[in-house]
Amino acid sequence: MSSRFEGRVAVVTGASRGIGAATATRLAAEGADVAVVARTADPLPDVSGSLSETVERVRSFGRRALALVVDLSDPDDRAGLVDRVEAELGPVDVLVNNAAAGARGSVLELPAAKVRLAMEMNVVVPLELSQRVAPGMVERGEGWIVNLSSATSRLQDGAPFDVTESSKLLGVYGASKAALNRVTDALAIQLHGTGVRVNTVQPRAAVMSEGAAAIYANRLRPDQVESMEAMVEGVLALCDCGPDHSGHVEDSLGLVERLGLTVMELDGSAPYPGGIRPGAR
Numbered sequence: 001m002s003s004r005f006e007g008r009v010a011v012v013t014g015a016s017r018g019i020g021a022a023t024a025t026r027l028a029a030e031g032a033d034v035a036v037v038a039r040t041a042d043p044l045p046d047v048s049g050s051l052s053e054t055v056e057r058v059r060s061f062g063r064r065a066l067a068l069v070v071d072l073s074d075p076d077d078r079a080g081l082v083d084r085v086e087a088e089l090g091p092v093d094v095l096v097n098n099a100a101a102g103a104r105g106s107v108l109e110l111p112a113a114k115v116r117l118a119m120e121m122n123v124v125v126p127l128e129l130s131q132r133v134a135p136g137m138v139e140r141g142e143g144w145i146v147n148l149s150s151a152t153s154r155l156q157d158g159a160p161f162d163v164t165e166s167s168k169l170l171g172v173y174g175a176s177k178a179a180l181n182r183v184t185d186a187l188a189i190q191l192h193g194t195g196v197r198v199n200t201v202q203p204r205a206a207v208m209s210e211g212a213a214a215i216y217a218n219r220l221r222p223d224q225v226e227s228m229e230a231m232v233e234g235v236l237a238l239c240d241c242g243p244d245h246s247g248h249v250e251d252s253l254g255l256v257e258r259l260g261l262t263v264m265e266l267d268g269s270a271p272y273p274g275g276i277r278p279g280a281r
Contacts, residue, residue: 002268004240006031009089011082013037013072013129014099017049019148019207022232022266023096025057027239029268033064035085035092037099041069061267064089072099072125073117082132091140092133094239097126097180098148103172115172122176127183134187134196142195146238147184149202149249153177177202181249188247197246199238204251207231229272230256233263 010027014020015036024034036054043050051067058065066088071077085092103110103118130145137143152174156163181200188198207228234252237259238245253276256263263272 003031005094008032008093009035009085009091010094010096010239011035011037011085011092011129011133012096012098013125015054016040016051017047017054019228019231019235020096020098021049021054021057022228023098023235024054025266026232026236026264026268027094028058028061028063028065029266030236031063032094033066033089034058035066035068035089037068037070037072037081039069039071041067073101073120078125078128082129086136091136092143093137093140094144094146095129095133096146096148096235096239097129099125100148101173101176103176104169105172106169107171110172118172118176119179122173123179123183126180127187130183130187130198134191137196138191138194140195142243143197144239144241145187145196145198146235147180147198147200148235149181149184149200150174150177151202151204151251153181153202184249185247192246195243197238197241197243199241199246200249201234201238201255202249202251203231204253225278226253226276227263227272227274227278229266229274230263230276232266233261237261 005027010032012020012024012034015024016038024036028034036051038051041051055065055067066085068081068084070081082092099121101118101121103114126147152167152170184198184200191198203226207226231252234250234255237255263275265272
């Protein structure tokens with residue numbers, strides 16, 4: 001098992017389940033101490049995964065874990081987040097901005113409150129946390145900020161539109177992720193030459209997290225789905241990239257393929273049997 005994150009402190013938002021929980025697990029498996037952030041600590045009715053379970057997995061690798069129950073959409077609640085991490089675990093080396101608000105609905109009908117929540121969670125929160133950790137990273141001469149985006153951020157070429165019914169309901173969500181991509185670019189430009197790398201990664205295909213499974217179950221072909229392990233492999237590549245790799249908007253499978261990465265199990269112990277596709281053998 002690799003120990004490439006030994007001695008590093010990572011923060012992962014939206015870490016109670018899905019990509020966030022899987023990323024936190026893999027970071028710990030490879031040596032990181034991890035602060036995990038979510039709105040609630042305990043399991044919710046009819047929803048698998050919880051912050052407390054993620055903490056248990058982090059600690060199972062002998063790493064320190066810090067559970068932060070924070071409503072990131074509330075500026076007052078999130079204000080002291082980084083200070084708490086630094087007080088408990090030390091300076092932040094890796095920030096993974098994974099938490100997001102979905103804002104699913106027609107742009108003709110979506111309430112303004114949901115639009116504001118999407119922009120707050122998907123743009124303002126990652127930017128604010130990046131602003132908070134960046135000075136310490138600059139002072140130490142290195143750091144990694146990874147933002148999680150979405151293929152829904154891509155613009156269509158124009159009429160006639162070849163889009164699915166589901167994608168028609170993700171316009172505001174996609175707009176917020178497009179803004180996040182631009183923020184990534186701006187941060188990378190500002191921090192170039194400091195040793196701080198800022199990148200975005202998004203799934204090429206659907207990752208069957210708990211939320212995605214509820215939406216897409218039995219509606220996608222096998223080639224339209226990628227494994228959680230492949231997605232996390234892409235995230236971790238950007239948590240440990242060189243100083244000249246910054247300002248990129250990557251797709252997970254493209255990154256895995258280009259770098260020739262072996263997709264590993266979430267505990268880092270062995271190659272994932274399915275590779276980039278879940279369940280393949």
